[in-house]
Amino acid sequence: MxxxxxxxxxxxxxxxxxxxxxxxxxxxxxxxxxxxxxxxxxxxxxxxxxxxxxxxxxxxxxxxxxxxxxxxxxxxxxxxxxxxxxxxxxxxxxxxxxxxxxxxxxxxxxxxxxxxxxxxxxxxxxDLELMRDIFSSAFFRRVFESVQELVVQFGLNLPMMAVEMIVLALLTCAVLCLEFYAAIALGHSFANHKSAWSVLFFFAFQFVTQLASGLFVNTDFFSGLFNIGGMNSFHQLMAVLICMELLNGGIFYAVTTVTLKKRLNLQ
CATH class of the missing domain: 1.20.58 (Methane Monooxygenase Hydroxylase; Chain G, domain 1)
Structure with missing residues (x-):
């Protein structure tokens, strides 16, 4: 279904x-x-x-x-x-x-x-002429060689980095949807001024999530992620960001589904 x-x-x-x-x-x-x-x-x-x-x-x-x-x-x-x-x-x-x-x-x-x-x-x-000049010039070859040198020097795992960024992008989209849905569900649980309540709840969610993110960024744990060095720092940072999105999404999803089940008001 x-x-x-x-x-x-x-x-x-x-x-x-x-x-x-x-x-x-x-x-x-x-x-x-x-x-x-x-x-x-x-x-x-x-x-x-x-x-x-x-x-x-x-x-x-x-x-x-x-x-x-x-x-x-x-x-x-x-x-x-x-x-x-x-x-x-x-x-x-x-x-x-x-x-x-x-x-x-x-x-x-x-x-x-x-x-x-x-x-x-x-x-x-x-621009066709510009693209032809770029891809046929020594500039493009130098850029390609520089990328290869960076991959070797820092041990970049480009496929893994791409997967992590795609996962984070997908989660960000889903969490954005859920934040809107949770605000609308809560706003429409009231008898009057449903749209106004929905907008109020959305900005309240934004304030709380931004405040929590700001507090977390200032912790020693988050600062320590940048002291690890190399690709481990990037992977751990992405893992933390993904977990944060999962946490936010779980909260908004619970608010949405529970409100629809317990406090649905279609009047």
Whole structure:
């Protein structure tokens, strides 16, 4: 049943995210053209058009991030806390499955948004002649040789580093979703001013997590991670960050699921 929930959620959100991804890539292409033609052209009008296209691309990049977050939050609120909640909670699924379907789909879209934005930046700044010069020049070879020297000198385990950073990125996306969900669930447990309570709880969560992180960073244990040296320092730091995200995620997940089970208020 979880698979069906995820499939349904992807279909509902893809109607919005798919066109947005296409629009941002088109804006990136127009921004690239403006960089290479309009801004270098003579005359006020071409320069104005080039500037407007670059501005539109910047606005689009910011809007894509904001809309992706708002959409995922609104899907949780409307689907489980709104009128649709009467239907969703009568399905033969548990509250855990409902929450997991939202977490998985939202995390995937957040990662997809980051990838599309990275691709859009590459499209915007792409220059065929420049890329040909870079990859065929001694500069690129020197960079490649320098990376190899660093790997040998410091014993860098690049595949392991990549895996750790990917795991941390995935957890960060999931925890961000859960923080929103926990705030919404608590806010909607009240009879009145549900949205205001949700916003208040979110900022309260932010304050507590930032305060706890700041206190932890100032401990001798955290400072000692940088005194280990070599790759062990990096791996232990990543392990600590991953454990912190798991702890935060576990707390927010418990708050969300318990609130949905004990204090659900759809009125």
């Amino acid at each position: 979880l698979r069906k929930l995820i499939k349904h959620e992807f279909r509902a959100t893809a109607r919005v995210m798919g066109p947005l991804f296409l629009i941002i890539l088109v804006l990136a292409l127009t921004a690239n053209l403006s960089l290479h033609f309009l801004l270098d052209a003579q005359g006020f009008f071409p320069n104005l058009m080039g500037g407007l296209l670059l501005f539109a691309f910047g606005v689009g990049m910011a809007a894509l991030v904001i809309i992706s977050i708002v959409l995922m939050v609104e899907r949780f609120r409307a689907n489980l806390m709104g009128d649709e909640g009467y239907v969703m909670f009568t399905l033969p699924v548990s509250g855990h499955q409902l929450v997991w379907s939202k977490i998985i789909v939202s995390s995937v879209w957040f990662i997809a948004t980051a990838l599309v934005e990275s691709l859009a930046i590459l499209v915007c700044v792409f």
